[in-house]
Amino acid sequence: MTLRSNAFVLAGITIVLTGCMVGPKYVKPTAPTPPAFKEASSPDAFKETADWRIAHPVDQIPRGAWWTIFGDAELNTLEPQVETANQTLKAADANLRAARANIRVQNAERFPTVGVAPFVGGLRDSAHQPYFNSANANNGLAELLLPVQLNYEVDLWGRVRRNIAAATEESQATAADRQTALLSLQAELALDYFDLRAADAQQKLLNDTVTQYAEAYRVTNNRFLGGIAPKSDVTQAQTQLQAAKVQAADIASQRAQFEHAIAILIGQPPSALTLPAAPLEIVPPSIPAGLPSQLLERRPDIASSERRTAEANQQIGIARAAFFPSLSLSGSAGFESTSLLTLFNPSSYIYALGPTLGQTFFDGGRRRGLSEQALAGYDRTVADYRQTVLVAYQQVEDNLVALRVLAGESEQQRQATTAARESERIFNNRYVGGVDTYLQVITAQTTALTNERNDIDILRRRMEASVLLVKALGGGWDRTQLPPR
Numbered sequence: 001m002t003l004r005s006n007a008f009v010l011a012g013i014t015i016v017l018t019g020c021m022v023g024p025k026y027v028k029p030t031a032p033t034p035p036a037f038k039e040a041s042s043p044d045a046f047k048e049t050a051d052w053r054i055a056h057p058v059d060q061i062p063r064g065a066w067w068t069i070f071g072d073a074e075l076n077t078l079e080p081q082v083e084t085a086n087q088t089l090k091a092a093d094a095n096l097r098a099a100r101a102n103i104r105v106q107n108a109e110r111f112p113t114v115g116v117a118p119f120v121g122g123l124r125d126s127a128h129q130p131y132f133n134s135a136n137a138n139n140g141l142a143e144l145l146l147p148v149q150l151n152y153e154v155d156l157w158g159r160v161r162r163n164i165a166a167a168t169e170e171s172q173a174t175a176a177d178r179q180t181a182l183l184s185l186q187a188e189l190a191l192d193y194f195d196l197r198a199a200d201a202q203q204k205l206l207n208d209t210v211t212q213y214a215e216a217y218r219v220t221n222n223r224f225l226g227g228i229a230p231k232s233d234v235t236q237a238q239t240q241l242q243a244a245k246v247q248a249a250d251i252a253s254q255r256a257q258f259e260h261a262i263a264i265l266i267g268q269p270p271s272a273l274t275l276p277a278a279p280l281e282i283v284p285p286s287i288p289a290g291l292p293s294q295l296l297e298r299r300p301d302i303a304s305s306e307r308r309t310a311e312a313n314q315q316i317g318i319a320r321a322a323f324f325p326s327l328s329l330s331g332s333a334g335f336e337s338t339s340l341l342t343l344f345n346p347s348s349y350i351y352a353l354g355p356t357l358g359q360t361f362f363d364g365g366r367r368r369g370l371s372e373q374a375l376a377g378y379d380r381t382v383a384d385y386r387q388t389v390l391v392a393y394q395q396v397e398d399n400l401v402a403l404r405v406l407a408g409e410s411e412q413q414r415q416a417t418t419a420a421r422e423s424e425r426i427f428n429n430r431y432v433g434g435v436d437t438y439l440q441v442i443t444a445q446t447t448a449l450t451n452e453r454n455d456i457d458i459l460r461r462r463m464e465a466s467v468l469l470v471k472a473l474g475g476g477w478d479r480t481q482l483p484p485r
Contacts, residue, residue, distance in 0.1 A: 020156070021157070022317055022320045022321050023317020023318070023321070024317070031386055032393070039397050039401045065080070070463070078193065088181060092177060092181040092182075096171070096175055096177075096178050099174035100171050103171055105167070106163045106164045106166075109155075109163065110160055110161075113152070116148050120143075143337075144339070144340060144343050147332045153327070154328070162321070169307045169311035170308070172307045174304075176303040177301075178300075180301045183474070185265060189265045191464055194460060197282075207248060216428075216445075280460060299392055308384075308385075309381040309382055311381075312378040313378055320371060322360075331352060333353075336348055403465045403466065403469065406461055409458055410455075413451065421448050424441075
């Protein structure tokens with residue numbers, strides 16, 4: 001044969017063994033991508049009629065230690081422990097290893113299976129069996145069989161290749177799921193941490209308040225003993241003092257629960273972690289205006305949803321391949337003999353080889369049902385993907401507006417707290433001077449304490465909104481981390 005004819009033969013064998021691919025080619029589904037977030041720029045920057053266009057998730061971009069933007073040394077120590085010790089994340093790691101192992105399982109179908117099945121046995125016919133010819137009577141026959149068997153299904157229509165591709169897409173989706181779990185756990189730790197520090201601030205405030213109210217009770221009681229104040233002033237001061245003590249004890253309980261939650265997140269029993277008290281005094285980090293919506297492409301849950309859409313597309317091709325014939329190659333070779341001495345003689349060599357072509361003509365609509373099921377599954381994943389993107393926009397917008405509104409509330413609350421403290425001072429002086437009753441002092445004290453606690457709570461909410469915005473953006477808002485086009 002000539003070189004040209006050899007090339008044609010080789011090409012023919014390659015076509016037979018690899019076949020062709022049936023089913024649709026995957027195209028990434030479109031998703032809404034406005035040029036900017038409404039709450040991060042001008043009111044007209046985002047329109048609900050924004051066009052749908054192709055998105056390109058790039059969740060493998062390193063997010064880094066995003067929590068360092070808050071500048072808290074204790075938080076910086078706790079956060080890295082999530083990735084190394086959290087048990088929920090270890091379960092996600094196991095899922096990822098299983099998904100990657102499934103790629104090897106599916107890839108194995110590209111190759112033939114080869115095995116051996118040695119057999120040693122004997123047979124003796126009964127001379128008393130029905131219709132037995134006594135001339136064929138024997139004292140038993142022994143047989144030795146040593147075959148090597150080979151089976152191989154030719155991937156004519158791409159079923160095997162699509163199974164491998166589907167397993168690969170699932171592995172990538174599982175990797176993105178793992179990143180989603182990590183980001184969620186890190187964000188949960190930050191939320192619990194700032195709640196704990198806010199509880200510390202509330203505890204300090206209430207402890208100081210108890211000290212202040214105890215002094216007020218002492219002064220009022222002395223005035224009563226001196227005949228200057230009525231008994232009702234003493235009971236009111238005592239009521240105020242005991243109520244403050246109850247609030248302080250309640251905050252201590254909440255603080256302990258936040259500390260226990262942090263211990264679990266870093267893989268420790270609650271008894272093993274003790275965080276010293278440190279009132280929340282962190283200023284929320286500033287956020288650049290006009291955040292580009294492309295940062296959403298770094299969200300791992302969006303990447304996971306998109307890759308499962310690609311996997312569902314592979315399932316359509318797998319279902320369609322069932323409508324076409326299947327070709328299998330099988331063969332065996334080895335030695336067969338009645339004696340070990342002659343087992344490996346050339347005359348004992350045996351072999352069998354042949355292809356099998358199969359085609360199902362009637363299955364009661366099973367293949368059509370599976371094909372329709374695959375198409376419906378693909379449509380579902382596309383809808384899930386788009387819904388994930390829309391929810392991501394909602395989460396970003398929600399936390400941007402929360403930060404904007406809370407920033408204004410913080411300034412208003414600061415002014416209200418200042419006025420309440422001044423009012424408390426005035427009414428206390430008027431009471432000492434005999435101008436007002438102690439009821440006005442109690443009212444002023446309650447108002448001042450409420451406003452001071454609101455101050456702390458607004459700061460806590462601002463910190464939580466900052467953490468949730470980090471999470472909504474996939475781990476940060478640095479423009480240099482934008483995925484390349």
